[in-house]
Amino acid sequence: MWFKQKQKNRRVNRPQLLNVKLRSSQTRAARFRMAGMGLSIAFALVVILFVFWRGGEWVLDCLIYKNDAFAIRQVDVQTDGVIAPEHFRRWAAIKPEENLLALDLMRVKRDLELLPLVRSAAVERVLPKTLRIRVSEREPVAQVVTMQMRRQGGYESVIYHLDESGFVMLPLDPKLRLTPPAIQNDISLPLISGVAASELRPGRKIESVQVRAALELISEFDHSPMAGLAELQRITVTTPEVLEVTTSHGSQIIFSLNSFETQLHRWHLVFDQYQKSGKAIATIDLSIPNNVPLRFIEATSLPPVRSKSAKSSATRKKNV
Numbered sequence: 001m002w003f004k005q006k007q008k009n010r011r012v013n014r015p016q017l018l019n020v021k022l023r024s025s026q027t028r029a030a031r032f033r034m035a036g037m038g039l040s041i042a043f044a045l046v047v048i049l050f051v052f053w054r055g056g057e058w059v060l061d062c063l064i065y066k067n068d069a070f071a072i073r074q075v076d077v078q079t080d081g082v083i084a085p086e087h088f089r090r091w092a093a094i095k096p097e098e099n100l101l102a103l104d105l106m107r108v109k110r111d112l113e114l115l116p117l118v119r120s121a122a123v124e125r126v127l128p129k130t131l132r133i134r135v136s137e138r139e140p141v142a143q144v145v146t147m148q149m150r151r152q153g154g155y156e157s158v159i160y161h162l163d164e165s166g167f168v169m170l171p172l173d174p175k176l177r178l179t180p181p182a183i184q185n186d187i188s189l190p191l192i193s194g195v196a197a198s199e200l201r202p203g204r205k206i207e208s209v210q211v212r213a214a215l216e217l218i219s220e221f222d223h224s225p226m227a228g229l230a231e232l233q234r235i236t237v238t239t240p241e242v243l244e245v246t247t248s249h250g251s252q253i254i255f256s257l258n259s260f261e262t263q264l265h266r267w268h269l270v271f272d273q274y275q276k277s278g279k280a281i282a283t284i285d286l287s288i289p290n291n292v293p294l295r296f297i298e299a300t301s302l303p304p305v306r307s308k309s310a311k312s313s314a315t316r317k318k319n320v
Contacts, residue, residue, distance in 0.1 A: 067099070068097075069128055069129075070099050070100045070101050070127070070128055070129065071097040071098070071099060071100070071129060072094060072097065072098050072099070072100050072103070072129060072130070072131050073129040073130070074129060074130045074131070075089050075092070075094055075130075075131045075133065076126070076130055076131065076132045076133065077089055077133045077135065078133070078134050078135070079134075079135040079136075079137055080135070080136055080137060081117075081135070081136075081137025081138075081139065082137070082172070082177050082178055082179075083117065083135075083137060083172070083176050083177065083178065084176060084177065084178040085178075087176055088112065088133060088135055089133075091111065091112060091115060092108050092111065092112060092123075092133060093108075093111060094108070094131065100125050100127070100128070100129060100130075100131060101125070103125075103131065105123045105124070105125070108121075108123045108133070109121050109122070109123045112133070112135065116138070116167075116169040116170070116202060116203050117137055117138055117169060117172060118135055118136070118137060118138065119136045119137060119138045119163075120135075120136045121133065121134065121135050121136070122134040138163040138167060138169060139163055139164070140161035140162065140163055140169070140171075140172075140189060141162065141163060141164050141189065141190075141215060141218050141219070142161070142162045142189055142190050142191070142192050142214070142215060142218055142235075143159055143160065143161055143162070143171075143189040143190070143191055143192070144159070144160045144161075144162065144191070144192050144193075144195045144200060145157055145158070145159055145160075145191065145193075146158055146160070146195070146197050146200055148197075159171055160200050160202070161189070162192070162206065162211075162215060164215055164218075164219055165205060165215075166205045166206040166207075166211060166212055166215055167203075167204075167205050168199075168200055168201055168202050168203065168204055168205070168206060169202055169203070170202055190218055190232040190233060190234065190235055191233065191234045191235070192211060192214050192234075192235050192236075192237060193234060193235070193236050193237070193238075194236050194237040194238035195208065195211055195237065196208070199211070208237070209257065210237035210240075210243065210257065211237055213237075213243060213257040213258075214235045214237055214243055216260060217232075217235065217243060217245075217255060217260050218232060218235075220260040220261055220264060221260075221264060224261070224264040224265070224268070225264070225265070225268040226264055226267055226268050226271065229268075229271060230247045230248060230249055230251070230271070231247060231248035232245060232247060232248075233246050233247055233248050234246040241256065241257060241287075242254050242255065242256055242257070242287050243255045243256075243257065249280060249281075250282075251280065251281045251282060251283070251284070252282065252283040252284075253267065253281075253283075253284055253286060254283075254284070254285040254286060254287050255286055255287060256286070256287035263286040263287075266286055266292070267281075267284065267286060270284060270292070270294065274296050279296045279297065280296060280297055281294065281295075281296055281297075282295040282296055282297045283295045
């Protein structure tokens with residue numbers, strides 16, 4: 001039959017299939033070899049980097065971090081306040097012979113600034129063996145007296161101090177002072193009355209607008225012409241929008257919550273005018289801009305004003 005297709009022999013194509021399979025297996029083996037070589041190189045690099053890292057640590061420990069040449073021999077403390085330097089050395093928690101370069105300066109700074117009596121601290125290394133600490137203490141400018149319940153029952157009066165920013169703190173323990181105070185410090189601080197007990201949280205700032213205004217008044221008063229002529233004894237913050245001040249003379253002065261410099265200047269003008277005529281202010285309302293209400297008494301009945309030492313030179317000095 002002419003048109004009948006002749007059957008192909010299957011054995012003719014079989015060697016070609018074997019060749020294809022052979023080439024595929026060779027390619028796969030080559031890929032495995034390349035992958036193995038890459039993993040080997042990567043592993044070798046990791047080992048080399050680990051050796052360099054550990055070796056670098058060992059070198060740094062031997063030459064720097066565990067070198068006795070950088071062991072701390074002196075902790076130089078200076079403060080602008082009244083706390084003895086040895087207390088700051090103890091609060092800094094420096095281990096004996098600790099390495100100066102390995103010391104965490106931020107940890108020391110943080111620990112010191114967590115103390116309520118510390119406003120800020122600066123810590124630096126002075127090679128080869130000295131750690132220098134500079135401390136700025138919080139200075140109380142006013143006091144608040146409140147009643148608190150005792151654990152055993154009943155109530156007791158508790159005194160809190162405020163710095164110029166309204167930061168609440170407990171009075172400084174006399175044992176922490178470098179030298180004992182010449183006079184009882186609480187007596188010379190103006191008393192702010194009418195403060196809510198919920199505002200008095202040691203380590204926190206008071207948020208009351210009137211208390212903040214009272215602290216600003218104290219600061220302005222110390223730089224006003226009335227400083228040395230009168231003394232702020234009590235500031236009452238119970239009446240809204242005004243401050244009721246009682247002086248050491250027994251005078252009653254009412255201030256608004258702003259423009260203290262202007263009000264203090266007006267107070268000085270009235271004080272000076274009536275002092276020349278032998279009279280003194282009994283009450284005056286400086287919160288009213290015009291036609292100031294005023295009542296006066298004879299100046300001979302007034303007690304003398306206590307002299308106050310300069311804060312910058314007498315009560316606050318640097319300690320070494």
